[in-house]
Amino acid sequence: MKAAAEVSARAGFVRRARVARRRGMRTAAFRWLVLAVLLLLWEVATRAAGSAFFPTPSTIVARMHAMWFSGPPSRLFLTDLAIDNVLPSLGRMAAGFAGGALAGVVLGLAVGLSARVYDYLDGVLQFLRAIPPPALITVFLVLFGFGLRMQLAFIMFSILWPVLLNTADGARSVEPLHLQTCQVFRLSRTERLRRVIIPSALPKMFAGLRLALSLSLIVMVFSELLPGTTNGIGFQLTDAYSMFDLPAMWAGIVLLGVLGYLLNELFLLVERRVLAWHA
Amino acid sequence: MLEIDNLSHVYGPGTPNEHRAIDGLNLSVAAGELLCIVGPSGCGKSTLLRSIAGLISPTGGQVTVEGNVVRQTPDNLAVVFQDYSRSLFPWMTVADNVALPLRRKNMDKKARREAAQEALESVGLADAGRKYPFQLSGGMQQRVAIARALAYRPSLMLMDEPFGSVDAQTREDLEDLVLKVRGHHQMTIVLITHDIDESVYVGDRVVVLSKAPAHVVGDLKVDLPAPRDQISTREHPDFVHLRAEVGRLVRGHATV
Numbered sequence: 001m002k003a004a005a006e007v008s009a010r011a012g013f014v015r016r017a018r019v020a021r022r023r024g025m026r027t028a029a030f031r032w033l034v035l036a037v038l039l040l041l042w043e044v045a046t047r048a049a050g051s052a053f054f055p056t057p058s059t060i061v062a063r064m065h066a067m068w069f070s071g072p073p074s075r076l077f078l079t080d081l082a083i084d085n086v087l088p089s090l091g092r093m094a095a096g097f098a099g100g101a102l103a104g105v106v107l108g109l110a111v112g113l114s115a116r117v118y119d120y121l122d123g124v125l126q127f128l129r130a131i132p133p134p135a136l137i138t139v140f141l142v143l144f145g146f147g148l149r150m151q152l153a154f155i156m157f158s159i160l161w162p163v164l165l166n167t168a169d170g171a172r173s174v175e176p177l178h179l180q181t182c183q184v185f186r187l188s189r190t191e192r193l194r195r196v197i198i199p200s201a202l203p204k205m206f207a208g209l210r211l212a213l214s215l216s217l218i219v220m221v222f223s224e225l226l227p228g229t230t231n232g233i234g235f236q237l238t239d240a241y242s243m244f245d246l247p248a249m250w251a252g253i254v255l256l257g258v259l260g261y262l263l264n265e266l267f268l269l270v271e272r273r274v275l276a277w278h279a
Numbered sequence: 280m281l282e283i284d285n286l287s288h289v290y291g292p293g294t295p296n297e298h299r300a301i302d303g304l305n306l307s308v309a310a311g312e313l314l315c316i317v318g319p320s321g322c323g324k325s326t327l328l329r330s331i332a333g334l335i336s337p338t339g340g341q342v343t344v345e346g347n348v349v350r351q352t353p354d355n356l357a358v359v360f361q362d363y364s365r366s367l368f369p370w371m372t373v374a375d376n377v378a379l380p381l382r383r384k385n386m387d388k389k390a391r392r393e394a395a396q397e398a399l400e401s402v403g404l405a406d407a408g409r410k411y412p413f414q415l416s417g418g419m420q421q422r423v424a425i426a427r428a429l430a431y432r433p434s435l436m437l438m439d440e441p442f443g444s445v446d447a448q449t450r451e452d453l454e455d456l457v458l459k460v461r462g463h464h465q466m467t468i469v470l471i472t473h474d475i476d477e478s479v480y481v482g483d484r485v486v487v488l489s490k491a492p493a494h495v496v497g498d499l500k501v502d503l504p505a506p507r508d509q510i511s512t513r514e515h516p517d518f519v520h521l522r523a524e525v526g527r528l529v530r531g532h533a534t535v
Contacts (some may be wrong), residue, residue, distance in 0.1 A: 177365040180334055183351075184358045185380035185431065195379060199370040277370045277411050 055247045060254055063247040068255070086255070089232040092148070093220040096155025100216070101209055104160045108167025108208075112201065113193075118172055125168075129161035133219055137226070146228025151220075158219040159212035166208025170201030203278050206271045213267055217260050280345060280467050281308040281331065281435060287339030287492070288326050300326040301337070302492030310434075313461055313468045315478035318488030319529055324471045327493065328439045331469065332358050344435060353435070357428035361440040363420040367412040367427075373399065374408035377427045384431075398430035399423070401460055418449030422456065429460055438470040442477070451509050454481050458507055475529060479503075479521045480512060487528040497528035 039057055046056040055063075068082035075083075111117050111125070137154065144150035174197055182192045224234025233252050240248035283306040290298040300323035308314050318324050330337045331344070333352040342349040344356065357380075360366040367376050377395035386394065399408055402422040412420050421441060428436050438457070442450040454477060461468055472478050478485045479501055487497035501521060503512055512518055 175365050177360060177362055178368065181358075181360070181366050181368075183334060184332055184356070186352055186354075186383060187380070188383065191379075191382055195371070196368065199368070202370070277413065 053246060055250055059247050060250045064251040064255060067248065067251060084231050085233055085236045089220060089224065089234065090259075092151055092155065092223070092232065093216050096152050096220065097159060097213060097216040099152065100156035100159035101163050101212055103156065104163025104208065104212070105167050105205060107160075108164040108205070109171050109193075109198070109201070111164065112168035112171025113197070115172065118168055125161065125165055129165055133158035133215075134222055137222075141226075146226065151223040151229075154223050155216055155219050159216050162211040162215065163205070163208040166204045166211075167201055170204030171197055173204070174200040203275055206275060210264070210267055210271070213263055214260060217256065217263065221256060280310040280312070281306075281469070282343040283307070283327075283331070283340070284343065285340035286327070286330060286337050286342065288323070288330060288335070288337040289339075290326075292338065299492035301330070302494055303340070304488075304494050306486060306495060308467060308469060310467055311465065313457075313470065313481065313483045315482035315485045316469065316471045316488060317473065317475060317478040317485060317525060317529060318493060319490045320473055321491060322488050323491045323493035324473075324488060325439055327488075328358070328437050328469070328471050331435075332356060332437055355432070355434040357431045357433035357436050359421075359424050359428050359436065359438040359441045361443045363417065363424045363444070364412070366424055367420060369412055371411075372408065373404070373410050373412060373415070373423050376412065376423060377408075377430050380427060380431045394430045395426070398426040401429060401463065402426045402456060416449075418445045418453060421445060421449075421453060425453075425456065425460070429464060432464070432466075434466055436466050436468045438468065440471055440473065442472075442474075450477075455507075455509065457481060475522055475525045476513070479518060479525060480507060480509075485521070485525055487525055496531075497525065499524065 042057050046054045068079055068086060069077050071077050071079040071082065078086075111121055133154065136157070140150050140154045140157070144153055178196055178200065179192075182196055187195070220232075221234040221237070223229075224232035225238055229235045233256060237249055237252040240246070240252060283304055286301055286304040287299070288301045290296070290300060304327065316324055316327065326335070329335045331342050331349065333342075333349045333356075336350070344353040347353060368379070371379065374392065374395050377398055378391040381391040381394055384391075396405070396408060399405055402425050404419060404422050404426065407415060407419065407423070412423060415423065421444075425441070441457075442453050445453065457468070457470070458481060470478075470481060472481075482501050485497075485499045485501060486495055487499075488494065489496045499521060503515060503517055503521075
């Protein structure tokens with residue numbers, strides 16, 4: 001009887017999974033359709049308008065291809081320009097994200113582990129988080145001058161807060177019964193931190209990291225718009241604009257959108273793997 | 280094995296919400312006994328269990344386990360909580376959940392894995408080790424929680440309304456499981472329940488608590504033929520008689 005109940009439960013599980021998958025496929029198909037329709041409308045509208053400020057999407061894509069993706073196959077079709085501009089941007093973003101995320105997680109755990117520290121610092125942290133990072137750019141220029149060091153510090157500082165606050169929040173909201181279970185089985189402090197508190201905080205930590213990822217793209221571009229930069233997508237944008245090369249500027253904008261989208265998808269992939277247990 | 284001496288606990292003393300949960304409770308449990316504590320809802324049963332487990336410090340009296348006054352959770356004590364879904368760790372496989380408490384027992388990885396597998400087998404979940412708790416039914420999750428306690432090889436196992444959140448059929452299965460595993464492990468079990476029939480069916484002895492503030496109002500020895508059986512034990516005249524007596528004791532103090 002029990003075995004039968006389990007079998008039917010599993011059958012139900014499989015069936016639900018199949019239905020969900022089919023629904024997911026239909027949603028994906030519709031998503032592409034919507035994208036295609038929007039692109040088509042954009043093409044029609046810009047052709048009809050014929051404005052130099054708004055080149056057609058086909059022009060933009062052709063320009064993107066010519067600028068970045070018409071290189072030799074041995075280099076994954078990347079052109080010199082792509083290597084000179086796109087890679088440094090991604091490098092800055094990756095280094096800034098990694099540094100800021102690591103600091104955010106470590107400090108967030110430190111703050112979240114103590115209810116008292118959390119209560120004392122919460123207001124200050126919320127205040128710091130509320131300041132739009134670009135407003136602080138002068139401070140960073142004074143501290144670090146123009147260049148890579150300033151850019152990295154700026155990106156790290158900007159994304160530190162969402163990661164820190166979310167991690168602290170996650171570390172604080174561990175299920176009380178989980179903590180009591182740790183206490184009953186007398187887990188050591190390290191075991192409790194490693195096996196219970198950090199996993200409990202992971203969902204919120206990931207929410208903060210995802211926010212930080214999109215933010216790091218934004219502040220990366222912003223930091224490249226400043227003088228003292230000679231490469232990067234942001235630099236390419238200002239460069240194109242100053243030479244009134246609007247298709248190149250739009251190509252940069254579209255590239256940023258595509259990068260943001262792909263990075264987010266990649267992040268979700270990782271998140272789904274790590275948080276598979278978190279239904 | 281377990282001595283509870285004049286135990287009292289007041290929540291929020293001196294505040295408008297002051298609540299006396301336990302008042303002057305005395306209880307003694309012998310090694311190897313399976314004691315059921317039954318009492319009306321909200322009578323302080325869980326407070327009692329938490330005091331024994333060292334999860335709260337009672338405001339008066341003391342608890343002694345194997346001769347040591349309880350200040351933190353005693354060694355070799357395990358708890359099975361009612362709420363299995365919030366007591367098991369959802370990010371760990373079933374086997375990892377069961378093996379986790381063994382980390383402080385000087386066992387290497389292989390020994391831990393074997394002990395976990397053995398405990399899972401003894402609760403009838405030999406094949407569930409690689410699954411995650413959310414992939415199991417409620418009754419199976421509570422079996423995992425019991426396996427976790429068993430693998431730990433406690434000398435005292437506390438069970439806080441362990442079958443309160445499962446359906447009737449599963450409940451009976453789990454009751455029989457407790458009776459079965461106690462035969463294989465040398466341990467004392469204190470099981471808290473609000474179910475009168477369950478207390479008589481499972482226990483060697485039933486202690487009835489009053490409504491809050493809790494103290495002992497009845498202490499009955501259950502002398503039913505072994506092995507117990509869900510059908511024949513429950514129709515045994517002694518069972519019927521005992522459950523009526525426990526019922527009267529619970530009810531007599533349950534309503535004003």
